[in-house]
Amino acid sequence: MKKLIFPTLIILAFYAHAEQVKERHPYRVIRTLTADLNNDNRSDTIRLISDLEGRNDFNKVSISLAGYGKSVFKARDYWTVVDSEFLVKDKNAIHTKLLFAKKTDKHAVILLFGQIDGAGYRGEFSIVNIENNKAKLVFEEIDGKGNKPDVEWARELTDLEHNGRLCFVYSEMGELYGTPPVPNADLGTYHPYYVYKITDTCQLDKPLTRAYNEKNYVFAGYRYSEKIKVLYPRNGGKPRIWKK
Numbered sequence: 001m002k003k004l005i006f007p008t009l010i011i012l013a014f015y016a017h018a019e020q021v022k023e024r025h026p027y028r029v030i031r032t033l034t035a036d037l038n039n040d041n042r043s044d045t046i047r048l049i050s051d052l053e054g055r056n057d058f059n060k061v062s063i064s065l066a067g068y069g070k071s072v073f074k075a076r077d078y079w080t081v082v083d084s085e086f087l088v089k090d091k092n093a094i095h096t097k098l099l100f101a102k103k104t105d106k107h108a109v110i111l112l113f114g115q116i117d118g119a120g121y122r123g124e125f126s127i128v129n130i131e132n133n134k135a136k137l138v139f140e141e142i143d144g145k146g147n148k149p150d151v152e153w154a155r156e157l158t159d160l161e162h163n164g165r166l167c168f169v170y171s172e173m174g175e176l177y178g179t180p181p182v183p184n185a186d187l188g189t190y191h192p193y194y195v196y197k198i199t200d201t202c203q204l205d206k207p208l209t210r211a212y213n214e215k216n217y218v219f220a221g222y223r224y225s226e227k228i229k230v231l232y233p234r235n236g237g238k239p240r241i242w243k244k
Helices: 011-018 084-089 206-216
Strands: 024-035 044-052 058-065 069-079 100-103 108-113 125-131 134-141 153-158 167-171 174-178 185-190 193-197 225-233
Touching: 024 058, 058 108, 058 125, 058 134, 069 108, 069 125, 069 134, 084 153, 108 153, 174 225, 193 206
Parallel strands: none
Antiparallel strands: 024 044, 044 058, 058 069, 100 108, 108 125, 125 134, 153 167, 167 193, 174 185, 185 225
16 A cells, blocks of 8 residues: 555545445436526526435536536546645536536536546546637546546646636655655655646646646656656655655
8 A cells, every 4th residue: 555645535434435335226316506607697407317225425416507418428437526725726607516617717627536546546537628608528537547637636726827818737646765864854756746727628728737846846757657756845844856
């Protein structure tokens, strides 16, 4: 198990949750939410649909934009409550704990959070972009094996360029493995933040990723590395690359 470097994420609760058997039932709507998602002053409807037993678990999302039709997205596994730590940094535009939404004058973005297991690996993470009166699933994670973006710590959804275009920032979890000859600090792995500009194609934005890490962390490439040693001040100060 990793000795994790990230805010506490109610891991114990997820331990218990992971032990539950996912029994199947007839599909039912577990929550109906309304909001103006496309800035036309009309209420749109989000339905969270499930055939699972857990009251906060769902595996379908239906988004109906008033006058523009309905889109339905299905999870490979299932989605559940938003990470509590994420809600500390970002304010949800919809009053619910089962998804996170944010909007600008250009688009609306919905984040769907999969379960985190006791070792810190997330089963699924998805992003829906709502733009030009269409809802599209633009970002998915299948598992924690590196085959897809590995969203172990969702950091923020924010307009980094101040142009109305939201960016999603996340990181993998790192490990602490030593104490340097520096007071009140630890050595750990290099685990950069990744910045995805939310569009209908939604790819890693390398220039924004580099700039974000240089400002908020350190930058030593775009991949997690145990070989690159990072010094982490215990007082929450800015980390730096450790060189003897």
